[in-house]
Amino acid sequence: MELKYVDLKYLKHKIEKCIDKFYLNELDLLKRENYEVTISSKLAQYLFVEFPKFHVDCEYNKHLNGKKEIYINKEKQEIRPDIVIHERGIDEDNSVYIEIKTDHNPDPRDNDFSKIKAVTKQGGEYEYLLGVFIEFTKDKKDLIIKYFRDGEEWN
Secondary structure, three states, X not given: OOHHHOOHHHHHHHHHHHHHHHXXXXXXXXXXXXXXXXXXXXXXXXXXXXXXXXXXXXXXOEEOOEEOEEEEOOEEEEOOOOEEEXXXXXXXXXXXXXXXXEOOOOOOXXXXXXXXXXXXXXXXXXXXXEEEEEEXXXXXXXXXXXXXXXXXXXX
């Protein structure tokens, strides 16, 4: 099954289902203010169950046989997505690209948004079907999720 032919609302539903499971079972990680890599690796475990025919990788910095790089403001940056749902070694199923922040991380979010826009741009180098920015908060009602499609924010 190729995710590129799946309804994007269905993808959103599956991702949000995993976020719900994370909040149900892993809230203590947020309350303890764990590093984002801990948060993303735990979320990836839930995503793996929802997307069993794909690779769900954290900090995956490879593109084919090289490094994953993009240009932002005419500067080349090596990128390590927090989570990707894809097939390794090919670009045909670059399906979901996820960046994660926590509410206790004061870093600006603009760089994350720029990366997601660049990798979801159709006709670009990576062409991820869907980009997701998640800001986990200790209180789920304050959770922020932004979706991106073809280089733009998408609802």
